[in-house]
Amino acid sequence: MSLTDRTARTDTPPAGPSRREPGPLARFLPLTAWASIVANIGIVVTGGAVRLTGSGLGCPTWPRCTDEGYTPHGAYSVHAAIEFGNRLLTFVLVAIAIATVVAAWSSRRRDLRVLAIAMALGIPFQAVIGGITVLTDLNPWVVSLHLMLSMVITAVAVLFLRLLPGPLPAPRGGPVTALAWATFAMAWVVLYVGTVVTGSGPHAGDADAPRNGLDPLQLSQLHADVVMLFIGLSIGLLALAVLLGDGVARRAAVVLLVVEVAQSAIGFVQYFTGLPEILVGAHMLGAGVLIAVMTWALLAVRHPVERG
Numbered sequence: 219m220s221l222t223d224r225t226a227r228t229d230t231p232p233a234g235p236s237r238r239e240p241g242p243l244a245r246f247l248p249l250t251a252w253a254s255i256v257a258n259i260g261i262v263v264t265g266g267a268v269r270l271t272g273s274g275l276g277c278p279t280w281p282r283c284t285d286e287g288y289t290p291h292g293a294y295s296v297h298a299a300i301e302f303g304n305r306l307l308t309f310v311l312v313a314i315a316i317a318t319v320v321a322a323w324s325s326r327r328r329d330l331r332v333l334a335i336a337m338a339l340g341i342p343f344q345a346v347i348g349g350i351t352v353l354t355d356l357n358p359w360v361v362s363l364h365l366m367l368s369m370v371i372t373a374v375a376v377l378f379l380r381l382l383p384g385p386l387p388a389p390r391g392g393p394v395t396a397l398a399w400a401t402f403a404m405a406w407v408v409l410y411v412g413t414v415v416t417g418s419g420p421h422a423g424d425a426d427a428p429r430n431g432l433d434p435l436q437l438s439q440l441h442a443d444v445v446m447l448f449i450g451l452s453i454g455l456l457a458l459a460v461l462l463g464d465g466v467a468r469r470a471a472v473v474l475l476v477v478e479v480a481q482s483a484i485g486f487v488q489y490f491t492g493l494p495e496i497l498v499g500a501h502m503l504g505a506g507v508l509i510a511v512m513t514w515a516l517l518a519v520r521h522p523v524e525r526g
Contacts, residue, residue: 241324247382250318254337254375257314259506261307261344262368266502268304270495274356274423276301280349305348311341318378329385333378340371356427358417365413365502369406369509376513386521394458394467398519401451401474405512408448409505411441421498438489445485449478455519466522470515477511480504 268274276290276297277283283290283302290298315338322334344367351360380386389395415437417430452475459467481504488497 240326243321243324244326246317246321247325247330248379250314250321251375251379251382253314254318255372255379255510257311258368258372258375259503259510261304261311262365262506263499263503264304264307265364265368266499268301269356269361269423270421270498271297271300272424273297273300274427275352277305277352280352308341308345308348311344315341329381330378333374333381337371337374337378340367340374343367344371356423358414358422358428358430361423362410362413362417366410369409369506372506372510373513376510377517380514380517380521386517387523389520390522394455394462394464395520397451397455397458398467398470398516401448401455402512402516404444404448404451405509408441408444409509411437411444412505415441420493421495441485445482449475449482452478467519470518474511474515477504477508481508 268276273296276295276299282288283298283305290302315334319331319334319338322330325331344364347360347364347367351357351364354360414430414432415434418432418434418437419429422429452471456468456471456475458464459471481501484497484501484504488494488501491497
């Protein structure tokens with residue numbers, strides 16, 4: 219064999235697809251990403267429906283529904299049906315998580331694989347916290363953790379969706395990014411204080427469920443205060459973006475403020491109308507949407523995409 223032949227063989231790439239070429243299932247990534255966001259916000263809403271209907275202990279034990287089995291037996295109550303239905307939705311989350319991992323693996327991208335696995339691992343953790351919630355008779359502090367984990371998974375799902383077009387642009391520093399981070403942190407403070415307020419209020423999930431023993435009036439005032447600070451930071455982000463001519467940050471701040479105002483309006487109306495169940499449920503939906511939008515806004519500000 220001549221030197222020329224050996225060089226030609228060495229330089230010729232192997233036949234078949236490149237190792238980095240996405241597999242056929244990668245095309246489902248946008249669908250699984252959106253499904254993850256919707257499902258994790260949805261489980262918050264259905265979990266709220268369980269609590270708002272007093273069905274939190276409809277299945278009084280875990281992992282079984284009753285001592286007799288995993289499903290309600292005999293003439294079970296409406297509460298048992300509602301609680302059991304909410305448990306069944308966990309299998310929907312599992313199916314979406316598995317589909318997301320499979321599609322991410324097909325993409326041959328390490329960043330997507332890591333995030334998909336992280337979201338999938340959140341589901342069993344969520345189930346365990348849900349079980350502890352039942353076994354502690356709906357302890358309000360445990361219920362708070364149950365909701366917070368769903369919000370964390372939602373935020374990770376937004377990051378996953380944002381990464382689909384490719385790796386994020388290089389992060390930028392400066393005052394706009396610092397203010398976006400401060401606003402993002404305050405969003406989580408607002409969310410957690412809201413769960414503590416709920417833990418002191420009337421919607422315990424069961425007539426005999428414990429409350430956290432804190433003053434609902436004082437906690438509601440604290441929640442209103444941190445919400446005002448959150449909105450103030452968002453207004454500051456918008457003002458700074460306008461001052462610096464930062465179109466990306468301006469658009470993100472405007473969308474965020476619209477969601478904040480809507481969520482705040484629902485919160486104030488529900489408080490002054492005696493916490494009707496339908497408005498409390500809408501407020502929980504708004505909390506999930508808010509965390510998703512806040513995460514998107516931070517990513518948009520920190521990793522701006524050049525517009526052609």
